[in-house]
Amino acid sequence: MLNEKTMSHSVECGDCPIRHRAVCARCETDELERLEEIKYYRSFEAGQTVIWSGDRMDFVGSVVSGIATLTQTMEDGRTQMVGLLLPSDFVGRPGRNGSPYDVVATTDLVMCCFRKKPFEAMMERTPHIAHRLLEMTLDELDAAREWMLVLGRKTAREKIASLLTILARRDATLNLRAPEGAMVFDLPLTREAMADYLGLTLETVSRQISALKRDGVISLQGKRHVTVPDFVRLLEEAGDDSDGGLLA
Amino acid sequence: MLNEKTMSHSVECGDCPIRHRAVCARCETDELERLEEIKYYRSFEAGQTVIWSGDRMDFVGSVVSGIATLTQTMEDGRTQMVGLLLPSDFVGRPGRNGSPYDVVATTDLVMCCFRKKPFEAMMERTPHIAHRLLEMTLDELDAAREWMLVLGRKTAREKIASLLTILARRDATLNLRAPEGAMVFDLPLTREAMADYLGLTLETVSRQISALKRDGVISLQGKRHVTVPDFVRLLEEAGDDSDGGLLA
DNA sequence: AAAATTCTTTGACCCAGATCAAACATGCGA
DNA sequence: TCGCATGTTTGATCTGGGTCAAAGAATTTT
Numbered sequence A, B: 001m002l003n004e005k006t007m008s009h010s011v012e013c014g015d016c017p018i019r020h021r022a023v024c025a026r027c028e029t030d031e032l033e034r035l036e037e038i039k040y041y042r043s044f045e046a047g048q049t050v051i052w053s054g055d056r057m058d059f060v061g062s063v064v065s066g067i068a069t070l071t072q073t074m075e076d077g078r079t080q081m082v083g084l085l086l087p088s089d090f091v092g093r094p095g096r097n098g099s100p101y102d103v104v105a106t107t108d109l110v111m112c113c114f115r116k117k118p119f120e121a122m123m124e125r126t127p128h129i130a131h132r133l134l135e136m137t138l139d140e141l142d143a144a145r146e147w148m149l150v151l152g153r154k155t156a157r158e159k160i161a162s163l164l165t166i167l168a169r170r171d172a173t174l175n176l177r178a179p180e181g182a183m184v185f186d187l188p189l190t191r192e193a194m195a196d197y198l199g200l201t202l203e204t205v206s207r208q209i210s211a212l213k214r215d216g217v218i219s220l221q222g223k224r225h226v227t228v229p230d231f232v233r234l235l236e237e238a239g240d241d242s243d244g245g246l247l248a
Numbered sequence C: 001a002a003a004a005t006t007c008t009t010t011g012a013c014c015c016a017g018a019t020c021a022a023a024c025a026t027g028c029g030a
Numbered sequence D: 001t002c003g004c005a006t007g008t009t010t011g012a013t014c015t016g017g018g019t020c021a022a023a024g025a026a027t028t029t030t
Helices: A002-007 A029-038 A116-125 A127-153 A156-174 A191-198 A202-214 A231-237 B002-007 B029-038 B116-125 B127-153 B156-174 B191-198 B202-214 B231-237
Strands: A039-044 A049-051 A059-065 A068-073 A079-085 A102-105 A109-115 A183-186 A219-221 A225-228 B039-044 B049-051 B059-065 B068-073 B079-085 B102-105 B109-115 B183-186 B219-221 B225-228
Touching (some): A029 A039, A079 B127, A127 A156, A127 B079, A156 A183, A156 A225, A191 A202, A202 A219, B059 B116, B079 B127, B079 B191, B109 B116, B116 B127, B127 B156, B156 B183, B202 B219
Antiparallel strands (some): A049 A102, A068 A102, A183 A225, A219 A225, B068 B102, B219 B225
16 A cells, blocks of 8 residues: 555656756756666655654655645744745755754655765765755745745735735646736645744634635635635735746 | 955955855865955945845855845835845855845945856856855755744744844854853844844834843843843743754 | 534634834934 | 934834634544
8 A cells, every 4th residue: 555655656757747846857867867776755644744853864855746844843832834845845954964843744745755875975976966956945045035024024914915826826837827817726734834834823814814805805615725816916915016026 | 445445354265264164165275276266355334235136146255254134125115134144154146146135234344255157157167165055055044944933933022032042152153152151242233123133123122122131131231232141041031942952 | 414523714802012202322523 | 512313212002913712614433
């Protein structure tokens, strides 16, 4: 059973769904071949903890499918999500022994793993990997800083709208569409997980979602399926520059 | 005058004060020599903007002395600091054209700069630089995530204590002392800058500092010179695990 | 199908921190 | 020395979001 799960994903890097975005994106054929030799797949069920904060971590890897979260917890139980890991995102720190965060599978999750030592050795010899990893880490740092603005300065309503914005954008790029006009996607998080993401309580999350619904910014089919009739309107609600403000 | 300032710092990497922590920390002598050829110093006065958000950025570099901040600003003027740059910290993004943040000199500032293009070319050929930059970026990401917990879940008092903790630690490591017992250092930020760091108003910052003073957690000589009689006490006030919880 | 579990919504009330306002330092240029 | 700018403290009041409580879905177990 577990084995079946493990095998249910491409063993060939060639037709890997995250091939073009993951840490191996820049690799040449021969480099991929060497990666094939040291890689292995692992599956986790929704709710399972992938890595406990403080634990020694002997592997690194990429999310192939599903969603995981990085969370920090204080002694008294207050928790803050500090990372949201979607397909192609990288988990783990070459050069570090442990994770300072809990990594939890929010949905069923498949990861493409490498034992840490061989991967580190390979990084030394393969600038394409090191280079891509630097690029991805810089992107994550940008995302973390954007998130800091959300946590530090936005209202509850703006926070919810900001999260929906992010989820809508990621869903669009995953399906190779431009983020504009009407958009439809699923919420991969419970109200509580959203609260942990945004530094709110789950009650406030629920109330603000109801308010956005009442005001026609979004509509819901069931609790998790979201329709955004006008993406620009959502961006305004998020307090973002409506033009996205991106620059290469 | 400007020239005098520019020249008042070591042109020799050999006796550079940030030599062992900056992006060049791992470089061999010959690599340093090539860096020497493309480097130049720039000075900024307190309050001066180093880079405007959205501007094209044609250089990268290290903070040699002084302090700079990275801030994000919303259209309506709300601002959040997203980075605090101390000596040895790196500014700029190889592979990116513009900065998404304002970079502002908080004190008089000296930077060791490289034109972006030559630096990128050098990175390609010099794994020591790329490797060190990855390491530094991962550290920054950790710091950003720690900060997210502060912004999302801590009380105003805990936020102030957390900031003091960070400043005390950094001052200690800069002076090669262990962070423990009684500590003395200067606040390099105005109350307003602290507020932008912590997602608070400057009034709340002022009140909480007064409260910590009243409760004997800190004492002030003037507005900026801080004495922490018991560092462990400060850590408790910050809501941090008092043992620091660090792991290699 | 009833019961138990998990997730979500909504209401009533309260408080930490924001906002508005004023006074107090400190330093600096004229 | 005065006047002005910049930064800080403190007070009075208000409010967004937290807390406590209870009642609905929706899903799974028995």
